[in-house]
Amino acid sequence: MNTQALTDTAPGTAAVAPRGASLERGRHAFLEEIDAPIASFFSSCVRCGLCAHACLFYTETEDPRYTPIHKLEPLRRMWRQEYTFWGKLAKRVGLAKPVTDDELAAWSELVYDSCTLCGRCSRVCPVGNDIVYMVRRMREGMAAAGHAPAGLVRATRNAILNGSPMGVKLVTLEAQIRHVEKETGLTVPLDQVGAEYLAIFSSMEIVNYPEYIAALTRIFEQAGVTWTISSEAFEATNAGIQIGQSDLAAELLSRIVKAAEKLKVKTVISPECGHAYLALRWEGPNLLKRAYPFQVKHILELLDELRAAGKLRLRDSEDSRLTFHDPCQLVRQGGVVQEPRTLLKLVASDIVEMNETGVMNWCCGGGGGVSAIERAENLRLKAFRRKKTQLDELGVEMLVTACANCRVVLEEGVDAYNMELPMVGLTELLAEHLEERP
Amino acid sequence: MNSVDFLQWVRGPAFDAAVVIFVLGVIFRLFGILMLGKKPDLAEPRGGEWGPGLRTVLSRSLPDRGTFRREPVTVVAGYVFHIGFFITLFLSAPHIELFHAWFGLRWPALPTPLVDASAVITLLALVFLLAYRLANPVRRFLSGFEDYFVWGVTLLPVLTGYLAYHHLRLPYHALLALHILAVELLLVAFPFTHLMHTFTLFVARWYNGAASGRRGVVS
Ligand code: SF4
Numbered sequence A: 001m002n003t004q005a006l007t008d009t010a011p012g013t014a015a016v017a018p019r020g021a022s023l024e025r026g027r028h029a030f031l032e033e034i035d036a037p038i039a040s041f042f043s044s045c046v047r048c049g050l051c052a053h054a055c056l057f058y059t060e061t062e063d064p065r066y067t068p069i070h071k072l073e074p075l076r077r078m079w080r081q082e083y084t085f086w087g088k089l090a091k092r093v094g095l096a097k098p099v100t101d102d103e104l105a106a107w108s109e110l111v112y113d114s115c116t117l118c119g120r121c122s123r124v125c126p127v128g129n130d131i132v133y134m135v136r137r138m139r140e141g142m143a144a145a146g147h148a149p150a151g152l153v154r155a156t157r158n159a160i161l162n163g164s165p166m167g168v169k170l171v172t173l174e175a176q177i178r179h180v181e182k183e184t185g186l187t188v189p190l191d192q193v194g195a196e197y198l199a200i201f202s203s204m205e206i207v208n209y210p211e212y213i214a215a216l217t218r219i220f221e222q223a224g225v226t227w228t229i230s231s232e233a234f235e236a237t238n239a240g241i242q243i244g245q246s247d248l249a250a251e252l253l254s255r256i257v258k259a260a261e262k263l264k265v266k267t268v269i270s271p272e273c274g275h276a277y278l279a280l281r282w283e284g285p286n287l288l289k290r291a292y293p294f295q296v297k298h299i300l301e302l303l304d305e306l307r308a309a310g311k312l313r314l315r316d317s318e319d320s321r322l323t324f325h326d327p328c329q330l331v332r333q334g335g336v337v338q339e340p341r342t343l344l345k346l347v348a349s350d351i352v353e354m355n356e357t358g359v360m361n362w363c364c365g366g367g368g369g370v371s372a373i374e375r376a377e378n379l380r381l382k383a384f385r386r387k388k389t390q391l392d393e394l395g396v397e398m399l400v401t402a403c404a405n406c407r408v409v410l411e412e413g414v415d416a417y418n419m420e421l422p423m424v425g426l427t428e429l430l431a432e433h434l435e436e437r438p
Numbered sequence B: 001m002n003s004v005d006f007l008q009w010v011r012g013p014a015f016d017a018a019v020v021i022f023v024l025g026v027i028f029r030l031f032g033i034l035m036l037g038k039k040p041d042l043a044e045p046r047g048g049e050w051g052p053g054l055r056t057v058l059s060r061s062l063p064d065r066g067t068f069r070r071e072p073v074t075v076v077a078g079y080v081f082h083i084g085f086f087i088t089l090f091l092s093a094p095h096i097e098l099f100h101a102w103f104g105l106r107w108p109a110l111p112t113p114l115v116d117a118s119a120v121i122t123l124l125a126l127v128f129l130l131a132y133r134l135a136n137p138v139r140r141f142l143s144g145f146e147d148y149f150v151w152g153v154t155l156l157p158v159l160t161g162y163l164a165y166h167h168l169r170l171p172y173h174a175l176l177a178l179h180i181l182a183v184e185l186l187l188v189a190f191p192f193t194h195l196m197h198t199f200t201l202f203v204a205r206w207y208n209g210a211a212s213g214r215r216g217v218v219s
């Protein structure tokens, strides 16, 4: 595990490694990341600028620097200088502008603060560039070079050392579990070997929305499925992926995998958190270099399966006008588009859709680790105006989503703009409408 | 060298050289890209790769609704230029004669006035796109030497071709020689610039669509 990177990556605190050394590390990491897709993307870009209009950081600021493809400029130059004829020639005769440490420092804001890894640009580029794929890879080089933002460095360090980016410990979870048990009158299973499902959470859920834990408890009780929480691995989020340190990301993931194997569960349930799903479902097996002996499902996928099997029995319906905010990672990295809509229809009668929704939804502004970057707060609130515009057009009375991080960010945005809009997680909403136990 | 000699040289050895650079250059570039490979994905797939990949190769030719609404100018001007360019290149009678001579294949030509109109429209679209590149803050910001260079080497063949066909200004031989020279410039520049997108966009779109398909995301 690269613990050195944990201590010397914050700008301003980078006292440990000499700067040249970290630039070298960064350059190495950059070159390591360049593969056939990236080379085809850089070769294809015609500088049409359309990706700018797909990115909420551009649409809400109209600052061309926030054009998605521009965020990758240092990576593009490295590719050019190492992999193309003229680039190599220019480098040999000293005409190429080398990528410098100062330049990477300046790019930190573009690669981290102004990109939520929402993936919207990747669906718009006419030549087919998967831009978010490249941002994700570029962060590996940025972190190695010591240019990850302090907030993310802290979150990552916390996750590695204390098990959670927010520093949530087992005692906190245990306290919430006792609370839930009292409220529901049900037992919350802990460390049950042989259960079918292992539930994990994002710290935000444990701290801000323990209702989610209560909701799971009640839904699983009604459905009659066996499940458990692990006392050794309950944190689902992965700061290592957001900061771009694969070794740390792998360490965090291996904790969940070990717990799942120890408890012999068939399926691990990714919670209402988009990036946790991305990490566990798609990045995990590649970072750990092996396929899992269990399945991974997002909670909404599981709930929809339970519904289809007749195990989710609901009653009544909300009559307030509401809409669903798609978490980016769920729709654009997981294709979970229909499930929440099917489920929502069971408990709500007046559902309206935002003008761009599903795979083309707009981000809340705080994904990809951005909500953990303090210095990005103003920019994030500006970017939130995209969502605000979408919501204002609808005039809804309630917002439903399925990501605790989206929810925190949306609540902050709604507050900052003095909007009046209650929010609820979909799992929680469904649990409120469960048929009474006989 | 008089203009007839010049024409002989341009359409003879110079043209052969340009074609060799073009063909080998494109092959090397594509090979160089694909050779970098991609790590195998060990995550259990949620859908297939080939179908969605191929679908994206086609579907990315159409903009999504939001993009069209936000940037209609870029989208429409882009279509007009590309369609005009392809009509002028592949459906004009003299070009078809050439393709026939090289590959033995022949297809019907469009009537001259239509090809003419398409050449003029292509030129206008190019001029417009340059103006837009300079006027639009995002495009101006993104653009560098290569973008303007590529614009120039794309414009020249269309412009000289139009003038030569209409025997405008210079004597026909000289103009035809210039036209062929401009085409050679385009061919030589092609593998070294993002003119390569003509080919690499198939690769890029495929990778993008396949990645989505694997994750069960409709592309
Ligand atoms: S939309 Fe695609 S081709 Fe256009 S500037 Fe962005 S990355 Fe380049």
Ligand code: SF4
Binding pocket: A054, A055, A056, A057, A067, A068, A071, A114, A115, A116, A117, A118, A119, A120, A121, A122, A131, A132, A135, A363
């Ligand atoms: S992934 Fe989202 S936030 Fe990042 S550049 Fe693309 S559109 Fe912008």
